[in-house]
Amino acid sequence: MKMENHSSSSQEALMLNHLKSILLKQDRQEIDSIKKTLYTKEGLEKEVSPLIEERIEYLKTNFSKEFGIHVDNVIEHKLEASKEQLLNVIYPVLGQMIRKFVSFQFQLLKDRIDQQVSSVFSTKGLIGQIKSKILGIRSSDLVLRDIDKPIIEEIYVIQRDSGLLVGSYSRQETMDKDMIAGMLTAIKSFAQDAFHVEKQELELINYGNFKILVQNFFSYYIAVAISGSLSSQEQDHLAVILLEFAEKDMKGVSLHLITSELTEEVSSKLEHHFKKDIFA
Amino acid sequence: MISTKVILTGSFGVGKTSLFNQFLFNKFSERYLTTIGVNVKKKIIKVEEEELSILLWDIAGEISQDKVPNSYFLGASGIIYVFDVTRPLTYKNLTSDIDYLKSKIPGVKVKVVGNKKDLITPQQLLELEEELSQPADIYSSAKTGENVEALFEILGRAILGKEA
Ligand SMILES: Nc1nc2c(ncn2[C@@H]2O[C@H](COP(=O)(O)OP(=O)(O)O)[C@@H](O)[C@H]2O)c(=O)[nH]1
Ligand SMILES: [Mg+2]
Numbered sequence: 001m002k003m004e005n006h007s008s009s010s011q012e013a014l015m016l017n018h019l020k021s022i023l024l025k026q027d028r029q030e031i032d033s034i035k036k037t038l039y040t041k042e043g044l045e046k047e048v049s050p051l052i053e054e055r056i057e058y059l060k061t062n063f064s065k066e067f068g069i070h071v072d073n074v075i076e077h078k079l080e081a082s083k084e085q086l087l088n089v090i091y092p093v094l095g096q097m098i099r100k101f102v103s104f105q106f107q108l109l110k111d112r113i114d115q116q117v118s119s120v121f122s123t124k125g126l127i128g129q130i131k132s133k134i135l136g137i138r139s140s141d142l143v144l145r146d147i148d149k150p151i152i153e154e155i156y157v158i159q160r161d162s163g164l165l166v167g168s169y170s171r172q173e174t175m176d177k178d179m180i181a182g183m184l185t186a187i188k189s190f191a192q193d194a195f196h197v198e199k200q201e202l203e204l205i206n207y208g209n210f211k212i213l214v215q216n217f218f219s220y221y222i223a224v225a226i227s228g229s230l231s232s233q234e235q236d237h238l239a240v241i242l243l244e245f246a247e248k249d250m251k252g253v254s255l256h257l258i259t260s261e262l263t264e265e266v267s268s269k270l271e272h273h274f275k276k277d278i279f280a
Numbered sequence: 281m282i283s284t285k286v287i288l289t290g291s292f293g294v295g296k297t298s299l300f301n302q303f304l305f306n307k308f309s310e311r312y313l314t315t316i317g318v319n320v321k322k323k324i325i326k327v328e329e330e331e332l333s334i335l336l337w338d339i340a341g342e343i344s345q346d347k348v349p350n351s352y353f354l355g356a357s358g359i360i361y362v363f364d365v366t367r368p369l370t371y372k373n374l375t376s377d378i379d380y381l382k383s384k385i386p387g388v389k390v391k392v393v394g395n396k397k398d399l400i401t402p403q404q405l406l407e408l409e410e411e412l413s414q415p416a417d418i419y420s421s422a423k424t425g426e427n428v429e430a431l432f433e434i435l436g437r438a439i440l441g442k443e444a
Contacts, residue, residue: 161351162285163335163355164283164284164285176322178322178333179320179335182335183320186337189351257282258282258283258284259282260281263283
């Protein structure tokens with residue numbers, strides 16, 4: 001039995017070896033062919049390209065679904081981070097007003113990023129989605145939400161073309177209002193020119209806890225800087241009041257020449273209308 | 281007091297921003313708003329007891345003059361056209377440029393300034409005057425400050441209709 005076992009097992013071993021070498025040969029051939037595919041550029045390209053193509057095609061239409069939120073997050077984080085830096089440097093020096101201008105800057109930045117995003121991923125639907133995400137995300141959702149009710153900090157009547165200040169009312173004394181009016185106008189129209197934004201009746205610039213509502217009229221516009229949060233009803237309410245103001249108080253006012261008398265007149269009308277809490 | 285918009289124009293490097301900076305120093309406009317494309321400063325001048333508040337606009341940075349948005353010119357009562365007395369290229373289109381500006385903004389008062397006066401001799405200045413297609417209103421140096429006040433005064437006079 002022992003012998004038999006031995007001889008049959010040595011036979012088995014032989015068979016096994018034979019089998020092994022056959023198998024290994026096949027394996028080796030396979031490995032060689034895989035190597036050829038893997039290690040030569042042409043081979044790899046042939047195999048992988050269709051897969052990548054397919055994936056690219058898929059991403060072209062589904063990019064926003066797959067990555068939209070990440071893009072949003074990255075952009076939003078970058079904006080938040082640089083805003084913080086910017087504000088830290090300039091805020092102590094420049095006080096309240098600059099915050100409002102910074103909000104413009106960031107609006108421009110957002111628009112620019114928006115444009116970049118759209119030139120990189122030129123798929124219509126995707127742009128729409130990212131755009132709505134970027135523009136739609138309220139900073140108040142990211143920053144601590146301020147439950148303050150809206151307060152009109154400042155209100156300016158500004159001649160549309162020249163940017164000359166026609167009248168103003170502020171709760172607190174701020175920087176030179178003539179210059180603010182000029183800047184605001186420059187920013188507004190430069191942004192319009194640069195980004196080919198349509199002229200709108202009503203513009204709302206939203207940033208952090210600050211909003212600037214701009215109501216355009218024919219030869220002038222009214223800019224209102226508001227702190228606190230502004231609901232859409234309150235925004236409508238404000239728009240109505242601005243229209244009333246324009247209708248009643250600006251009606252007979254000639255803007256042909258901006259004199260200090262005119263500025264005083266319009267300013268006192270503004271004070272009369274906006275000193276009281278219109279959101280009460 | 282009347283408020284008025286005045287813009288600076290002229291080729292790159294002639295000294296517009298340097299003239300602008302001769303206006304009251306203002307950190308606010310100077311340091312942070314240049315990226316917007318334009319800077320605005322205010323100066324109140326007095327012409328024969330009458331005050332004029334000038335809101336002066338300057339194109340910031342790299343924007344080339346032919347890319348200046350239309351809105352820059354809108355509503356201006358005064359234009360300061362600056363050229364560089366050391367660079368003929370900056371005044372070779374003087375007359376056609378000024379005609380163009382006047383057609384673009386009817387009624388606008390234009391003052392032509394030859395800047396960088398400090399870089400040339402009185403003799404060279406005389407030669408330059410021969411060369412110009414139309415006379416400059418004033419020669420200034422934004423570097424030394426020479427005639428900068430005077431420039432705003434003659435423009436102010438023109439705007440107020442009080443030209444001597
Ligand atoms: N020597 C001299 N240099 C000047 C004068 N005005 C401007 N510059 C210089 O000319 C260069 C361009 O001036 P800048 O104001 O930026 O020109 P802009 O492009 O017209 O705004 C700068 O290096 C200035 O220092 C001047 O009156 N005299
Ligand atoms: Mg300049």
